[in-house]
Amino acid sequence: MLEIDHLALDFLRYRGLWQREAVPCLRDVSLSLVRGEVHAVVGASGAGKSLMAQAIIGLLPGNARLRGELRLDGAPLDAPRQAALRGKRLALIPQSLAALDPLVRSHRQVTWAAQRAGVSAPRAAAERALTEVGMVGDSARRYPHQLSGGMARRVLLAMATAGEADWLIADEPSVGLDPAHRDGVLDQLRRLADAGKGVLLITHDLRHALSVADRVTVFHAGTTLETAPADAFQGRGKALASGYARALWRALPDNDFARPPVHEVAPLA
Amino acid sequence: MLEAHDITLGYRPGVSVLRGVSLQLAAGEWLGLSGASGSGKSTLGRALAGHHTLRSGSLQLDGAPLPRHGLHPVQWLPQVPELAVNPRWRIGRILAEAWTPDAALRQRFGIGDDWLERYPHELSGGELQRVAVLRSLAPGVRYLIADEISSMLDAITQAELWQTLAEVAEQRDLGVLVIGHDRALLKRLCQRRLWLENGQLCAEA
Numbered sequence: 235m236l237e238i239d240h241l242a243l244d245f246l247r248y249r250g251l252w253q254r255e256a257v258p259c260l261r262d263v264s265l266s267l268v269r270g271e272v273h274a275v276v277g278a279s280g281a282g283k284s285l286m287a288q289a290i291i292g293l294l295p296g297n298a299r300l301r302g303e304l305r306l307d308g309a310p311l312d313a314p315r316q317a318a319l320r321g322k323r324l325a326l327i328p329q330s331l332a333a334l335d336p337l338v339r340s341h342r343q344v345t346w347a348a349q350r351a352g353v354s355a356p357r358a359a360a361e362r363a364l365t366e367v368g369m370v371g372d373s374a375r376r377y378p379h380q381l382s383g384g385m386a387r388r389v390l391l392a393m394a395t396a397g398e399a400d401w402l403i404a405d406e407p408s409v410g411l412d413p414a415h416r417d418g419v420l421d422q423l424r425r426l427a428d429a430g431k432g433v434l435l436i437t438h439d440l441r442h443a444l445s446v447a448d449r450v451t452v453f454h455a456g457t458t459l460e461t462a463p464a465d466a467f468q469g470r471g472k473a474l475a476s477g478y479a480r481a482l483w484r485a486l487p488d489n490d491f492a493r494p495p496v497h498e499v500a501p502l503a
Numbered sequence: 504m505l506e507a508h509d510i511t512l513g514y515r516p517g518v519s520v521l522r523g524v525s526l527q528l529a530a531g532e533w534l535g536l537s538g539a540s541g542s543g544k545s546t547l548g549r550a551l552a553g554h555h556t557l558r559s560g561s562l563q564l565d566g567a568p569l570p571r572h573g574l575h576p577v578q579w580l581p582q583v584p585e586l587a588v589n590p591r592w593r594i595g596r597i598l599a600e601a602w603t604p605d606a607a608l609r610q611r612f613g614i615g616d617d618w619l620e621r622y623p624h625e626l627s628g629g630e631l632q633r634v635a636v637l638r639s640l641a642p643g644v645r646y647l648i649a650d651e652i653s654s655m656l657d658a659i660t661q662a663e664l665w666q667t668l669a670e671v672a673e674q675r676d677l678g679v680l681v682i683g684h685d686r687a688l689l690k691r692l693c694q695r696r697l698w699l700e701n702g703q704l705c706a707e708a
Binding site: 276277278384406409411412413414415441481482485486487488491493 | 541663
């Protein structure tokens with residue numbers, strides 16, 4: 235089990251030449267991810283979802299100050315352990331396509347990822363991972379700039395799965411994909427969870443997250459408001475505990491498409 | 504009325520992305536446009552906003568050719584707002600490049616006074632998208648091409664953005680072409696929906 239326990243995060247920055255101030259970005263983030271589940275994390279952009287992903291994997295910038303606790307299978311997930319597990323048991327599918335090396339063909343990057351993870355036959359593992367995401371033949375041999383945004387995203391997914399990590403943190407893996415490829419990526423995450431892996435799906439797309447997720451944690455202004463089973467998102471959202479989660483659900487175009495009353499989305503009192 | 508007559512255009516010689524596309528967008532109308540990725544939706548959107556040289560066919564605004572200089576009356580809003588702004592300019596200067604919206608309108612788009620001093624990278628994608636939309640509403644703009652502008656926004660921000668835009672569009676009688684994959688969204692917003700396939704348009708039921 236991957237546990238995040240009251241995590242808070244500040245960024246230190248200079249104000250003028252001498253003064254330093256701490257800018258709070260995560261205030262109170264708690265959730266638990268178990269094997270076999272797709273756990274969606276939804277919320278507005280700027281709410282701190284990606285920072286949480288970087289905190290889990292241990293790739294925060296140097297001026298970040300972290301409080302609270304991360305645990306993996308009961309033991310603290312501290313910086314040395316993160317470094318040891320990163321890319322092996324713990325994999326991140328980053329949001330930015332800039333994570334690909336622009337000078338290396340895609341299939342080699344995936345092979346490297348498998349190598350780093352210590353897979354015994356990295357080439358075959360890379361081949362398998364690329365086939366799984368529908369990148370076969372010529373398209374797998376292209377350079378990143380020759381790929382469309384959707385293809386590049388699928389290469390990132392292949393890099394994360396080639397190493398057979400147990401825990402996958404997918405940061406907006408389906409953004410910019412057309413509906414067919416989006417469903418393909420989400421289905422693959424579902425299959426990975428069904429095969430016993432723990433998948434954290436960070437997304438702003440509540441509608442499609444619900445089609446694969448078991449549980450959903452709602453994020454707002456650096457705080458996790460609630461974790462609800464996916465089937466709590468139905469009807470008028472009466473089963474949801476927080477006003478923000480209800481407002482998010484009702485704002486979908488096939489529900490009310492409504493701008494919620496201000497008091498419903500206001501941060502915690 | 505914004506009209507495209509039988510337009511054909513492409514990027515490489517011998518290959519046409521759009522083949523004989525005609526459409527009409529009336530003032531105050533909301534028209535939806537979908538199609539698979541690579542079908543030419545964005546190319547059509549940019550062509551309407553005058554970004555492309557046509558191989559054949561013509562574009563007309565109220566029966567006259569579109570102006571070649573000055574602020575274009577058809578504005579294209581890209582999916583990624585970072586593409587639409589100069590990263591070295593502060594938000595205030597970015598807005599002022601097109602026009603000076605009053606504080607009340609800025610407020611309706613949720614753009615705080617303190618944002619004006621910030622740089623684009625200091626705003627989130629959704630926040631910057633609102634800046635780009637507000638900038639496109641300069642006086643003289645008659646039609647907007649909204650190319651997947653809300654696909655990276657959460658549901659609440661999306662609903663807020665479209666409602667604010669709908670209010671302003673109604674006041675000013677703007678015509679809006681909404682390009683997107685989200686069927687539910689297009690159904691909500693648009694009276695008429697079109698489907699682009701193999702460079703040609705068809706009406707969608």
